Amino acid sequence: MFSYRHAFHAGNHADVLKHTVLIATLRHLMQKEAGLTMVDTHAGAGLYRLDGDYTETGGEAKDGVIKLMGALRPAEGKAVSSTPALDDYLDLVASFNPSGALRVYPGSPFVMHQLLRTESRDKLKLFELHPTDSRTLSANIAQLEAGRQVAVAREDGFEGLKPLLPPPPSATGSRRAMVLMDPSYELKSDYGKVSACIQEQIKRFPTGTYLVWYPVIPRPEAHDLPRRLKTLSNQAKRPWLHATLAIGQDPTHGPGDRPGLTASGMFVVNPPHTLKASLQAALPVLLDVLGRGRGKAQSLDTGGG
Numbered sequence: 471m472f473s474y475r476h477a478f479h480a481g482n483h484a485d486v487l488k489h490t491v492l493i494a495t496l497r498h499l500m501q502k503e504a505g506l507t508m509v510d511t512h513a514g515a516g517l518y519r520l521d522g523d524y525t526e527t528g529g530e531a532k533d534g535v536i537k538l539m540g541a542l543r544p545a546e547g548k549a550v551s552s553t554p555a556l557d558d559y560l561d562l563v564a565s566f567n568p569s570g571a572l573r574v575y576p577g578s579p580f581v582m583h584q585l586l587r588t589e590s591r592d593k594l595k596l597f598e599l600h601p602t603d604s605r606t607l608s609a610n611i612a613q614l615e616a617g618r619q620v621a622v623a624r625e626d627g628f629e630g631l632k633p634l635l636p637p638p639p640s641a642t643g644s645r646r647a648m649v650l651m652d653p654s655y656e657l658k659s660d661y662g663k664v665s666a667c668i669q670e671q672i673k674r675f676p677t678g679t680y681l682v683w684y685p686v687i688p689r690p691e692a693h694d695l696p697r698r699l700k701t702l703s704n705q706a707k708r709p710w711l712h713a714t715l716a717i718g719q720d721p722t723h724g725p726g727d728r729p730g731l732t733a734s735g736m737f738v739v740n741p742p743h744t745l746k747a748s749l750q751a752a753l754p755v756l757l758d759v760l761g762r763g764r765g766k767a768q769s770l771d772t773g774g775g
């Protein structure tokens with residue numbers, strides 16, 4: 471337990487997919503006046519250096535956000551044409567890098583904080599269990615001086631989520647929440663915990679928007695997770711969206727090299743009605759730019775409701 475550190479992976483293709491979906495979802499939810507409760511059950515450290523010890527001048531981001539930024543916003547030469555969701559994602563990342571060079575990558579807590587509206591309308595609750603990452607997260611959040619709008623807890627996010635839903639009513643009386651569930655899946659039990667937790671929360675708060683990230687790896691639990699999430703969303707008559715991105719094998723890798731993570735998926739329960747069109751435009755561009763070799767693919771599927 472706890473050998474996973476997100477700093478090694480910050481800005482990789484999985485973060486690009488996850489954070490593009492997160493931003494597109496929040497943009498839509500923020501169009502309504504009423505306050506929104508946001509929960510990040512597995513928050514990580516919040517901010518990552520792309521030129522630090524963990525990432526060896528870009529690390530996995532070289533096949534993720536750095537490659538995407540270079541293709542869609544090249545310093546010179548012809549740009550690959552972008553889409554509104556990818557522009558939104560790259561604008562947000564660029565806002566953390568005012569000098570132009572990509573040195574800092576915002577993890578999900580900072581993505582959410584960036585979109586949070588002031589006047590205490592929205593709330594952000596962050597859970598992180600790793601002792602070092604949780605300390606770093608608290609220190610990073612403290613710099614924002616966000617006051618009571620943002621809270622960090624060094625607690626199990628699966629358990630910590632329970633008392634937060636249903637969220638308190640906003641001034642207009644409506645209850646609104648969005649949950650990002652993004653475990654490291656270091657433990658096989660995380661897969662079962664994710665589906666059990668989503669099932670329970672859909673019962674407690676059926677109208678919440680739930681975003682689940684998962685790795686596409688040759689493990690039965692990983693294959694089963696999106697299937698289980700579809701089944702339980704269908705049983706609860708909730709609409710869902712499922713997007714995957716596989717960048718394929720690295721053609722420079724030899725037979726003995728470890729392939730690393732090449733594919734991941736996002737499952738969204740109660741997605742905004744605009745999300746499908748946003749991703750229909752964005753996923754082919756992501757595949758075109760980030761796809762490397764054998765096995766590259768993208769998919770988008772919706773149902774339920």
Ligand code: SAM
Nearest residue numbers: 512513514577578598599600626627652653654
């Ligand atoms: N959501 C982050 C982002 O997008 O920037 C990345 C999170 S990373 C994939 C998963 C994190 O969950 C790790 O930092 C790990 O220490 C933490 N973690 C693992 N088990 C946990 C648990 N039960 N509750 C809360 N955090 C946990």
